[in-house]
Amino acid sequence: MIQMTEEHLYDLLKKMYLNSMEAIFFINEDGNVIAMNPAAENILDVDVIRRMKSGVDESFCQTCKGYTDEKDLISCSKCYLDYPQGEFSSFQVYLKTRGEGIVPYAASYHTIDESRGIRVLMLLDLTKQQKTQEMLQRMNMLKYVIKAQEDERKRISRELHDSVAQELLSLLVDLRVFKYMNVGEDVLGKLKQTEASLTRLLDDIRHLSVELRPASLDDLGLEAAFRSHFKWIEKNYGILVRFSAELAAARYGSEIETVVYRVCQEAVLNALKYSGMDEVHVRLCEEQGQLLLTVRDDGVGFDLNAGEAKGTGLGLYGMRERAELVGGQFMLLSAPGGGTTVQLRIPISSFEGEANES
Amino acid sequence: MNNQPSFHYQEEIDRLRDRFRFDFVSLALVQPAEDRFVLTWQYASGNLNERYKRIVLHSGKGIAGIVFKTGKPMLIQNVAADLSSKDLFNYPIIVAERLKSLGALPLWEEKRVVGVLLAGFRTEYRLDEASFELFQRGLGTEFGAFRVREGVRP
Numbered sequence: 095m096i097q098m099t100e101e102h103l104y105d106l107l108k109k110m111y112l113n114s115m116e117a118i119f120f121i122n123e124d125g126n127v128i129a130m131n132p133a134a135e136n137i138l139d140v141d142v143i144r145r146m147k148s149g150v151d152e153s154f155c156q157t158c159k160g161y162t163d164e165k166d167l168i169s170c171s172k173c174y175l176d177y178p179q180g181e182f183s184s185f186q187v188y189l190k191t192r193g194e195g196i197v198p199y200a201a202s203y204h205t206i207d208e209s210r211g212i213r214v215l216m217l218l219d220l221t222k223q224q225k226t227q228e229m230l231q232r233m234n235m236l237k238y239v240i241k242a243q244e245d246e247r248k249r250i251s252r253e254l255h256d257s258v259a260q261e262l263l264s265l266l267v268d269l270r271v272f273k274y275m276n277v278g279e280d281v282l283g284k285l286k287q288t289e290a291s292l293t294r295l296l297d298d299i300r301h302l303s304v305e306l307r308p309a310s311l312d313d314l315g316l317e318a319a320f321r322s323h324f325k326w327i328e329k330n331y332g333i334l335v336r337f338s339a340e341l342a343a344a345r346y347g348s349e350i351e352t353v354v355y356r357v358c359q360e361a362v363l364n365a366l367k368y369s370g371m372d373e374v375h376v377r378l379c380e381e382q383g384q385l386l387l388t389v390r391d392d393g394v395g396f397d398l399n400a401g402e403a404k405g406t407g408l409g410l411y412g413m414r415e416r417a418e419l420v421g422g423q424f425m426l427l428s429a430p431g432g433g434t435t436v437q438l439r440i441p442i443s444s445f446e447g448e449a450n451e452s
Numbered sequence: 453m454n455n456q457p458s459f460h461y462q463e464e465i466d467r468l469r470d471r472f473r474f475d476f477v478s479l480a481l482v483q484p485a486e487d488r489f490v491l492t493w494q495y496a497s498g499n500l501n502e503r504y505k506r507i508v509l510h511s512g513k514g515i516a517g518i519v520f521k522t523g524k525p526m527l528i529q530n531v532a533a534d535l536s537s538k539d540l541f542n543y544p545i546i547v548a549e550r551l552k553s554l555g556a557l558p559l560w561e562e563k564r565v566v567g568v569l570l571a572g573f574r575t576e577y578r579l580d581e582a583s584f585e586l587f588q589r590g591l592g593t594e595f596g597a598f599r600v601r602e603g604v605r606p
Binding site for chain 2: 289330372
């Protein structure tokens with residue numbers, strides 16, 4: 095370290111005062127601003143500075159909108175200007191700034207001259223950090239929402255499958271017993287109709303259960319769940335899904351399996367809604383430690399830059415979000431007349447531990 | 453039963469298509485117990501492809517499903533105007549056969565709907581209330597082994 099002379103120190107401090115990104119205010123014991131550095135002047139409203147400099151109103155209050163305490167995001171109770179002995183070494187303050195409205199700053203406030211009551215307030219812009227934090231929070235929130243939705247679907251699906259459908263089945267068995275009892279021809283005819291209705295109802299409930307969340311996804315894994323889903327698609331919409339699976343492992347982490355299943359479901363539904371084709375190709379394989387899902391149709395395709403979605407546009411957004419949740423990559427390829435391909439890549443190595451657990 | 457040999461449904465719907473100049477006529481029937489009583493399109497006339505054969509209908513869904521559940525005739529004069537394009541994929545038969553104007557009738561047996569007769573055009577507004585009524589009247593009270601109207605004894 096170089097030998098610090100008095101002059102040298104003054105010089106450095108002055109440079110810091112003039113060039114620092116941090117806004118520095120010197121405030122006297124009445125809460126009036128007695129000096130501020132250029133960075134501070136950049137923040138404040140022009141006429142606030144004018145008023146301060148001309149001595150009309152030197153109070154810092156006209157700029158400060160409050161600070162964050164335990165109870166409120168923006169509060170003025172126990173203002174740091176009035177309670178110098180309070181703990182204000184690091185806090186968040188909201189200032190009314192030039193052209194940007196009310197912006198949060200990280201602040202520190204402490205006394206530097208005990209005898210004259212001079213204190214220094216130093217501010218650092220927090221908006222960038224806050225945005226990062228907000229994004230992080232939103233991602234976490236989304237994760238929770240998707241998980242909650244999946245859990246709830248699983249619960250209702252199980253309930254339908256294990257309880258409602260089972261009851262109905264035993265009812266149906268009861269009903270069939272009538273056939274072997276001594277009943278008239280007309281009763282038998284009516285019974286047959288009821289049996290048909292009940293059978294259809296049972297099928298409907300089973301479909302509903304599978305639609306919510308296929309039990310086979312949890313019990314047997316992706317391939318089995320896909321096969322039954324595609325069979326259902328074929329019956330419901332008359333669309334053929336050509337499915338090929340080349341998987342080394344039968345099971346992956348349940349988070350991954352859910353994402354792959356939902357993304358594929360959405361992509362196939364999009365294809366049958368918009369492609370105009372009656373065939374969709376789905377391929378599931380492993381490549382360089384990644385799970386790769388490809389959903390391809392040779393239909394009409396669309397302009398990726400058109401901006402105008404044919405549907406709600408939420409489907410694509412949802413697929414991308416879901417992919418991000420497991421660190422996956424979502425890719426969409428399409429051109430008018432050139433068909434559409436959706437590709438999902440999910441790294442599987444990092445999730446292996448979780449897969450073994452389940 | 454449903455598929456009595458005395459009725460040749462393929463010929464029947466071919467004749468219907470010819471007689472009323474429809475582009476497309478098809479017949480959905482409830483299947484026997486071995487097939488869990490599902491409703492499928494069994495016969496088609498004027499079809500563009502074989503996609504109808506894959507479709508299994510669910511009560512309350514699709515054209516046949518709705519007619520099956522409500523027991524009421526259904527008329528769509530113009531598909532583009534009466535059905536939202538976002539919803540169209542729920543009517544696979546319309547998409548597969550590119551129908552633009554169509555009507556569907558329930559077929560009855562013992563006060564139960566056991567089938568659906570669908571007839572349509574690939575041009576807008578070819579089937580309207582008057583011509584749909586005319587078609588129903590022209591059909592009479594019976595179609596094959598089924599009654600066209602509920603409770604009407606032949």
